[in-house]
Structure formats: structure tokens, C-alpha cells
Amino acid sequence: MKKIIFSTIVILLISVSCSKDFVEIPPVGVLDASTFFNTEENAEQALIGLYDLMQYNYAKDWSSAYFVKMLPGDDVNCGGGSATDQVPLVEINDYVNLSVSNPAVTSVWNLHYRTIALANTIIENVELSELSNKAAVLAEAKFMRAWCYFELTTMWGDVPLRLVNPSELSSEAFAIPKSPRSEIYAQVEADLTEAINGLPTRGALAQDFRVSKASAQALMGKVLVFQEKYSEALNYLEPVISNPNYGLAATNEDVWSVDGEFGVESLLEIGFVATNAYDWGNVAWGGRMESNLHVQLMGPRGEFDIAPVGLLNGWGFNYPSAKLISAFEASGENARRSATIMTEQELVDAGGSVNSTDEDGNPVEIYGYDGAIRIKYATKDSDTSEGGIKELNYSVNWRLFRYAEVLFLAAEAYNKTGADDKAIIELNKVRLRAGLDALDNSLSGDALFEAMMQDKFLEFAHEGQRFWDLVRWGKASSELAGTGYTTKNDLFPIPITEIDLNAALTQDDQNPGY
Structure with missing residues (x-):
């Protein structure tokens, strides 16, 4: 590494x-x-x-x-x-x-x-x-x-x-x-x-964090899929799929491990180090830190005893939703599930606990907690430095773009161009890695798309893909019903500072609804 x-x-x-x-x-x-x-x-x-x-x-x-x-x-x-x-x-x-x-x-x-x-x-x-x-x-x-x-x-x-x-x-x-x-x-x-x-090709990169020709081909394919230019997208996605320098990591856990960083699945990855020994006196709040502070931000708070499973307490952001937990439970026991979430019962069975009462024994809400913690990008004790404050020195890299996404993009393009047999081949590669049964070869059309959509929900949970996929698929209104979502949320508001200071923009240029 x-x-x-x-x-x-x-x-x-x-x-x-x-x-x-x-x-x-x-x-x-x-x-x-x-x-x-x-x-x-x-x-x-x-x-x-x-x-x-x-x-x-x-x-x-x-x-x-x-x-x-x-x-x-x-x-x-x-x-x-x-x-x-x-x-x-x-x-x-x-x-x-x-x-x-x-x-x-x-x-x-x-x-x-x-x-x-x-x-x-x-x-x-x-x-x-x-x-x-x-x-x-x-x-x-x-x-x-x-x-x-x-x-x-x-x-x-x-x-x-x-x-x-x-x-x-x-x-x-x-x-x-x-x-x-x-x-x-x-x-x-x-x-x-x-x-x-x-x-350059991957083998000729000056440093392993830098992008390659395949990174650009994959991104071009993604951009074209987002525009529903499916046949054109496959011209860029297929060469990445067949490129011997890229593939799926051996296990789902390998994708997120520190030892697996800049691995075979990585197309664009942001690197962090745990060698700066940050402490509460020199941590660069609001500045540029070389460690990944958001891992700490997204770790379970002190209400959780998670030391028995090798985790440190964090600041309690980014818990799995009830919908995600239910979807993983419906998928059964598999490698993808265990590398992504851990239910409360699984935590207790492993020797941990959740304290949801105050000192007088009264029940208290753990804000945002629906019954599971996240294992993907978790606060692993092994991913911090020995110097400084451990919680401020996570070395975990963000995987912004990975080979598994290329397979899903290609499957979507195949499905939309009537090549469902090819779509199933690509989806089954990811399912096999997760320890899941292959998709039924009889799946086609909308039924296959729905199966792909569900698999992508689980594969890319907590990676920032889900919402933007729902918007472009026209599925946001149905999938997010009852959450407070409206179609105005399909886009973020243009920052008011931009409209105030960019003389070529007025309030009429603001995104609808804001």
C-alpha cells in the first residue's frame, strides 16, 4: 500500500x-x-x-x-x-x-x-x-x-x-x-x-493515486449513461471491463480495507494518511487535514460499546436507514451485508451493546439510529495511527469511482438496449463476489431493471450514489414517498453567495422551489 x-x-x-x-x-x-x-x-x-x-x-x-x-x-x-x-x-x-x-x-x-x-x-x-x-x-x-x-x-x-x-x-x-x-x-x-x-495506462502511472486512461473511459461511460446514450456508453465501458489491470476485489471487505487501497477495483481514490499524529491541539479544523476526519464523524457515538468488534466510538453521523437495514435482511446472510452493516443483535452476539437509556433507566432516543451500525468505512481501531489522538488519525481512503460501478453502468446500458443476457452476466459478477445466487436468466426488461436497481442500492450503500440514481431514473418520488422529498430536491439550491456576487446571475437563475 x-x-x-x-x-x-x-x-x-x-x-x-x-x-x-x-x-x-x-x-x-x-x-x-x-x-x-x-x-x-x-x-x-x-x-x-x-x-x-x-x-x-x-x-x-x-x-x-x-x-x-x-x-x-x-x-x-x-x-x-x-x-x-x-x-x-x-x-x-x-x-x-x-x-x-x-x-x-x-x-x-x-x-x-x-x-x-x-x-x-x-x-x-x-x-x-x-x-x-x-x-x-x-x-x-x-x-x-x-x-x-x-x-x-x-x-x-x-x-x-x-x-x-x-x-x-x-x-x-x-x-x-x-x-x-x-x-x-x-x-x-x-x-x-x-x-x-x-x-497513461495503469501500469505506467507515476503514482498509484493518479487517474489512468481507464479512469477516463469509465467516467465517459458514466456520463453517457446519465444522458441515456446507452449504446455510446458501452463503447467506453466495455474496454474497462475487459482491461486486465482492473477487476473486482476478492471480497467485499477487501474493497474497504486499508490494505486494499489503490487496489484492482479502484478507478479514482482519494488518499489519506495517519502519520501526522493530530491531537486536539493541532487538528486543522476547517483546514486541510491529511487524515480522514469524516470516518470519525461517521462512527457510532458513546451509547454503543463497539470495542468487542474492533471499532472506536465516533460522533454519530451516517447511520444506516431502516429501509437499507430491511433490504439487507431480506437479502439473507452474505458477504456484502456483513461488510456494510451490523444489526444490533449481531453486535450484542459479538459481545457489544447499545445503551438506549439514561442514568435513571429511562429510554432515550439515539438520533438517526434505526437498529444497525455501519461497517463500510467504519471506525476501525486498526485504521488509525499510534501517535496523537486515534480518533483524529484515520487513514482510510475514499473510493470515489470503482470497477463494480462500471459493471452496473454496463448492465444498465445493456438492459436499456435490449441485451439483457449481457446485463445479467455483469450483474452476476458482483453477486458472485457477494456470495449471492446468480440472477435468473429469464429476467428481462423492467423486471431485470428492478433487480439491478435493488442490487445497486445494496452494493453502493453509503457511497453517495443512491439519491442521484433515483432522480435520473425517475424513481425518487416513489422511493422517497413520505420522507419530505419533493421534486425541487432533485437539485441543490445554487448558493446565495454565487447569486449575490456573480453579476450575470439573478434570483431568476435559482433552481426551482428555492
Whole structure:
């Protein structure tokens, strides 16, 4: 297993996101991008900066993009100490009171655009250069820009499409209108086409955390499936499926283990380390931590005695929902279930316990707890460092994109193009790994799609996939009935800071219902 501590190269970025900084404070202490990119080594360091920003966005305390994407889904409960503990996260989970000023939603928006701004700076300067690694640098930067715009249009729909950073610090230079989702998709496809042509194969990667040609092919396939361009998507998904450098991890547990990081199933993975020995005095609240604080955030609170199963107590967010627990119980005993959740009875049988009473013996609510804890991305004692405070030093990586998803995307595309026999082949690969029976070969059409939808619900529980799949499948209203969801929740609100400070936007540009 190889890990790396990211360090950002500071480059002059004009308008990293909508921020009042550009009208108040001139930039100081920054590097000049026009000369910085004169060497191959500096271009490589700038690329590492993209991964640093991705790490920051997907693990920023209380506003991780990984967790924010998860919260609207019916596989998770927000949890925490109460409904007033981290209200911005509760708002996302409960739908009804989601505000245009929600700081977690705003952070995810801003940090995606900050990553895009750095990608734009790299692309603009390297395109004008004569660097020997020019093609590879452009390919990697364009993959990251494509990833961020795909995430943005998935969560917000029509968004500003900024491909060139402003050349001056002014509100006029920053102003840019929204572009239709179709234009965002077109740009993502254009960037991924260049990424596919320029990225190395897995065996030639400079570091194991970096994206490969197969990563770009898989993402292109996903983007096309989201647009219901199923036949085109298969042209990109099939080469990844047949690529000998990728496949399913041997077991479901291997997918999430520290020892399995950057493994055969990984297409895009954000790395963390446990070597900084953070304690309560030097932990970087709101800043850039090299450990994964959200693992601690999402561990069961002190009401649980979980030491007998090798877990540490956390801060009580991200419990499995009753719906997910019931679906796993209906699936029977299998490897996927045991690698994802543990019911209260299973915890008790293993020597643990749940204390749901106060000191006087009166019953108390454990907010968000429906009868099971999460084992996927769990607070494992073995995943922390010996230095500092263990709870602040988890080294668990986020798997943002993995081979199993490629199989599901291909199965969906096969099903939608009438090749149900091929869809069953791909789905059965994942089911076999989970210890489940193969799907009946007689399944076809809508019945097969429903079986696929249920399998994907279980396979990708607590990975931020569920809600956005339900929306694009037109299933959100039926699957989320009674939760407070309405169709306005299909998109997040555009942050009010963006509308206030981007002169090309008005309240009329806000997403419907907000």
C-alpha cells in the first residue's frame, strides 16, 4: 500500500469560486503562473495540487462532498447528537428546510469551482508551453475538470461553465451566466476525449493515486449513461471491463480495507494518511487535514460499546436507514451485508451493546439510529495511527469511482438496449463476489431493471450514489414517498453567495422551489 501526503503548489488563481475576496483584497504572496509552468517538474506539482483540492473537498470537516452527496439518499440517516447537531447536514437529509445559504452545500460548490480554477490555470498555461510532458499534463487536468463539472451538473443542473479564469480582479470579469446541462455534458465529453487519448495506462502511472486512461473511459461511460446514450456508453465501458489491470476485489471487505487501497477495483481514490499524529491541539479544523476526519464523524457515538468488534466510538453521523437495514435482511446472510452493516443483535452476539437509556433507566432516543451500525468505512481501531489522538488519525481512503460501478453502468446500458443476457452476466459478477445466487436468466426488461436497481442500492450503500440514481431514473418520488422529498430536491439550491456576487446571475437563475 502506498500513500502520499499532498501539498498544494500555490498558483495565482483568479476567481476560484464566488467569493467577495476579489473585491476586497489583492492577491499577495502568490506564484506567477506565466513563469511557473516553464518546467515539467512544476507542471507535475500543479497536477498534485488538483488531488490536494479534491482531498480537501471530499473530506472537509462538516461539509465533505462525499457525505453531502450521500445525505439525500434513502440509505442513510444524518444522525449526530440531535436534530440541532450540525443543522446544515440535517437540512440536506430532511429535504424540507434546505436553505440557499446552507454552508455545507456552499462549500461543495465553491471547492469544485476552486479545483476547476486550478485545472483551468494548468490547461491555459501548459497549452502555450513546449513541455515534453504537455499532452499528459493536459489530459490529467482535463479529467479533473470533467469530473468536477459532472459532479456540479449532477447536483445543481445548469451551472456556470468557466473554462478560462478572469484575467483581472473585478466583479465584471467574474460575471458568467449559467450554461444548460447539455452544454456542461458536451464540455465534459470533450475533456474526457482528450483525457482518454493522453492519460497513461495503469501500469505506467507515476503514482498509484493518479487517474489512468481507464479512469477516463469509465467516467465517459458514466456520463453517457446519465444522458441515456446507452449504446455510446458501452463503447467506453466495455474496454474497462475487459482491461486486465482492473477487476473486482476478492471480497467485499477487501474493497474497504486499508490494505486494499489503490487496489484492482479502484478507478479514482482519494488518499489519506495517519502519520501526522493530530491531537486536539493541532487538528486543522476547517483546514486541510491529511487524515480522514469524516470516518470519525461517521462512527457510532458513546451509547454503543463497539470495542468487542474492533471499532472506536465516533460522533454519530451516517447511520444506516431502516429501509437499507430491511433490504439487507431480506437479502439473507452474505458477504456484502456483513461488510456494510451490523444489526444490533449481531453486535450484542459479538459481545457489544447499545445503551438506549439514561442514568435513571429511562429510554432515550439515539438520533438517526434505526437498529444497525455501519461497517463500510467504519471506525476501525486498526485504521488509525499510534501517535496523537486515534480518533483524529484515520487513514482510510475514499473510493470515489470503482470497477463494480462500471459493471452496473454496463448492465444498465445493456438492459436499456435490449441485451439483457449481457446485463445479467455483469450483474452476476458482483453477486458472485457477494456470495449471492446468480440472477435468473429469464429476467428481462423492467423486471431485470428492478433487480439491478435493488442490487445497486445494496452494493453502493453509503457511497453517495443512491439519491442521484433515483432522480435520473425517475424513481425518487416513489422511493422517497413520505420522507419530505419533493421534486425541487432533485437539485441543490445554487448558493446565495454565487447569486449575490456573480453579476450575470439573478434570483431568476435559482433552481426551482428555492
